[in-house]
Amino acid sequence: MKLNSNYLNLKESYLFAEIAHRVGAYKASHPDERVISLGIGDVTLPLTDSAVAALRKAVDEQSRAETFRGYGPERGYAFLRDAVCDYYADKGVSLDAEEIFVSDGAKSDLGNMPELFGNSRVLMPDPVYPAYYDVNVMAGNEMHFAEGTVDNGFLPAPPEDGRFDIIYLCSPSNPTGAVYSAQQLKEWVDFARATDAVIFFDAAYESFVRDGNLPTSIYLVEGAKECAVEFCSFSKTAGFTGLRCGYTVVPKGIAEGKLNALWNRRQTTKFNGVPYIVQRAAQAVLTAEGRAEIGRNVGYYMQNATVIHNALQDAGITHTGGVNSPYVWMKCPAGRTSWEFFDELLTRAQVVGTPGVGFGKTGEGWFRLTAFGAHDDTLVAAERLNALCRSLS
Amino acid sequence: MKLNSNYLNLKESYLFAEIAHRVGAYKASHPDERVISLGIGDVTLPLTDSAVAALRKAVDEQSRAETFRGYGPERGYAFLRDAVCDYYADKGVSLDAEEIFVSDGAKSDLGNMPELFGNSRVLMPDPVYPAYYDVNVMAGNEMHFAEGTVDNGFLPAPPEDGRFDIIYLCSPSNPTGAVYSAQQLKEWVDFARATDAVIFFDAAYESFVRDGNLPTSIYLVEGAKECAVEFCSFSKTAGFTGLRCGYTVVPKGIAEGKLNALWNRRQTTKFNGVPYIVQRAAQAVLTAEGRAEIGRNVGYYMQNATVIHNALQDAGITHTGGVNSPYVWMKCPAGRTSWEFFDELLTRAQVVGTPGVGFGKTGEGWFRLTAFGAHDDTLVAAERLNALCRSLS
Numbered sequence: 001m002k003l004n005s006n007y008l009n010l011k012e013s014y015l016f017a018e019i020a021h022r023v024g025a026y027k028a029s030h031p032d033e034r035v036i037s038l039g040i041g042d043v044t045l046p047l048t049d050s051a052v053a054a055l056r057k058a059v060d061e062q063s064r065a066e067t068f069r070g071y072g073p074e075r076g077y078a079f080l081r082d083a084v085c086d087y088y089a090d091k092g093v094s095l096d097a098e099e100i101f102v103s104d105g106a107k108s109d110l111g112n113m114p115e116l117f118g119n120s121r122v123l124m125p126d127p128v129y130p131a132y133y134d135v136n137v138m139a140g141n142e143m144h145f146a147e148g149t150v151d152n153g154f155l156p157a158p159p160e161d162g163r164f165d166i167i168y169l170c171s172p173s174n175p176t177g178a179v180y181s182a183q184q185l186k187e188w189v190d191f192a193r194a195t196d197a198v199i200f201f202d203a204a205y206e207s208f209v210r211d212g213n214l215p216t217s218i219y220l221v222e223g224a225k226e227c228a229v230e231f232c233s234f235s236k237t238a239g240f241t242g243l244r245c246g247y248t249v250v251p252k253g254i255a256e257g258k259l260n261a262l263w264n265r266r267q268t269t270k271f272n273g274v275p276y277i278v279q280r281a282a283q284a285v286l287t288a289e290g291r292a293e294i295g296r297n298v299g300y301y302m303q304n305a306t307v308i309h310n311a312l313q314d315a316g317i318t319h320t321g322g323v324n325s326p327y328v329w330m331k332c333p334a335g336r337t338s339w340e341f342f343d344e345l346l347t348r349a350q351v352v353g354t355p356g357v358g359f360g361k362t363g364e365g366w367f368r369l370t371a372f373g374a375h376d377d378t379l380v381a382a383e384r385l386n387a388l389c390r391s392l393s
Numbered sequence: 394m395k396l397n398s399n400y401l402n403l404k405e406s407y408l409f410a411e412i413a414h415r416v417g418a419y420k421a422s423h424p425d426e427r428v429i430s431l432g433i434g435d436v437t438l439p440l441t442d443s444a445v446a447a448l449r450k451a452v453d454e455q456s457r458a459e460t461f462r463g464y465g466p467e468r469g470y471a472f473l474r475d476a477v478c479d480y481y482a483d484k485g486v487s488l489d490a491e492e493i494f495v496s497d498g499a500k501s502d503l504g505n506m507p508e509l510f511g512n513s514r515v516l517m518p519d520p521v522y523p524a525y526y527d528v529n530v531m532a533g534n535e536m537h538f539a540e541g542t543v544d545n546g547f548l549p550a551p552p553e554d555g556r557f558d559i560i561y562l563c564s565p566s567n568p569t570g571a572v573y574s575a576q577q578l579k580e581w582v583d584f585a586r587a588t589d590a591v592i593f594f595d596a597a598y599e600s601f602v603r604d605g606n607l608p609t610s611i612y613l614v615e616g617a618k619e620c621a622v623e624f625c626s627f628s629k630t631a632g633f634t635g636l637r638c639g640y641t642v643v644p645k646g647i648a649e650g651k652l653n654a655l656w657n658r659r660q661t662t663k664f665n666g667v668p669y670i671v672q673r674a675a676q677a678v679l680t681a682e683g684r685a686e687i688g689r690n691v692g693y694y695m696q697n698a699t700v701i702h703n704a705l706q707d708a709g710i711t712h713t714g715g716v717n718s719p720y721v722w723m724k725c726p727a728g729r730t731s732w733e734f735f736d737e738l739l740t741r742a743q744v745v746g747t748p749g750v751g752f753g754k755t756g757e758g759w760f761r762l763t764a765f766g767a768h769d770d771t772l773v774a775a776e777r778l779n780a781l782c783r784s785l786s
Contacts, residue, residue, distance in 0.1 A: 004511035111663030118397035270504030
């Protein structure tokens, strides 16, 4: 049987699967230990009240023939696309509802959209969310990297020269927590327009930006509507990691509307839309009440970020993020590699984090912690992390 | 901007979008007419009671931190994969839960799975569900067709020679309603094994098979676990068209387990699973109570199929399907083309159907009707259809 040779080029295992494997093995042999995860970016707060109320109402509708809704529009119901437009309008960004595509999460759309470009030259940050890399291996694309280092504050600038078809950016960054300024994003937009590239802008963590001077959408930058697709998610703010809903903005200004039309064609052919009941929950998240709730959720998680930040600061560990982002990016103590520190943190402190090298080669010797845990757990984990780091220094 | 040239080869419009456009235009200019759709395969019965109860319970769980579930396994929760295994066991098919992948619907998986094969030679029926064709245009694949005609009962047999990488089959067929016997499927399985091809078996309508001698799964045929992937859905039986859940079976017997592993890798990288609450609803559909409910739904729709069948028979119109299938495939009266009859049926009888030519070139002059309407509507539509056909003969 002839299988796709690009798929056969994939490395053995997906980062989070490997972590789950090691944690599972440790727990199996240490059943009484309290292992706390500051690893994978799953949330601990449940669905917001508005979302739950909207779900209940929508389930009632789906239980009766008079109000039942079957196949919906693949791109999403107008009620939700309009609500997303209103959300952007409040940021000062004017979008048309036809530019919004409701998705089952940013991961799906970030993975599927390269299809529209065929064989491509792709530029992505390093370190980076590993799925960006894997989907482009699957597509057989030629990959190049813009390195995020201490020297550039983990915010790589466009290269001096070179042409790329697709440029991935993520701000606030997963994994480093660094956030581009409007001026820095403008350099990327100018570069993309000058070289006829598309930017895939992953804005999944935009709600965590508290500094009013930092942009929460690439469309706050002039010219972005001519070159940038923006991916967003309800996962981290409203507890939608298990409910699955996000949205993708494909402006009609890109390639004279062709990209918007092709994405619509892709979605109508290979996707049947997000569940009606889930779209009603997402709509509720974007009401005034829903937004107040997610503001409180963000506040809760950012308290955790502060706790982690303080623990590292106290131990004298170099780190970034955790201010306008739920991610903290720390240098492994005492010259440890990422996986050495992973194992040490797991077996000596019973805390799970994510090895930086899993996000790319410049991540070697670095480590990602997340603020999505329960607050009590995070307090305990931060104390253990602090003690381990001190003992290693 | 360099866009995928394969996408640019797509024909202008997707069948159902064109239908929606024509119906919308007619309704706008005839606001008082009662237009009845026997067209797109959406259902009219609401979610089954078991599914609704399971949804309500799961929403409650998601509203509390103690019972909240975030990211689930991309391939689906074990509780649902186990329930699917039980469902197959009752048919006499033994599957491993690791061979089941929960999806957001058969359409997504049927569209995405060609990725695993790269550039391929593909054989599909004609007429056929148009998304099969479109996704392979998008992939730049080389397409060949096995024609379903009156002479072979719309059940094409394998070709005498030729090699293909992927073979699509659909039984009960969309659009013709024809159902393969076990012996006929065995010919396809033998052909696939002899030529090292994979079969994509679309079993979305298996619940409509009432004749106990006809297979409801390709795995009832010897050797199928070495060559066939089976796609199934809760859409038509349990009212899940707007809730979005299906499942795909990728046996480990195919390519020594490689296809199962690659599909798992694809799903873990580009998909984040089906909502937890939806998986609980699907699990409820597969309980004894849930299965009794879908049996009643199938009975309701099959009454409609009988009404349509009788109306055509009375008018002397050649047709097939509607016995072990919710689809009826009729010859357009008086030599009309598919779209001519579509327009005539819409404007003279205010009934919407689906032009056969939209399913491939052998569908020209044929027309698809579906049994998924409300019973009262179907009675009225069948009467109007009968009168129009008589007036044209």
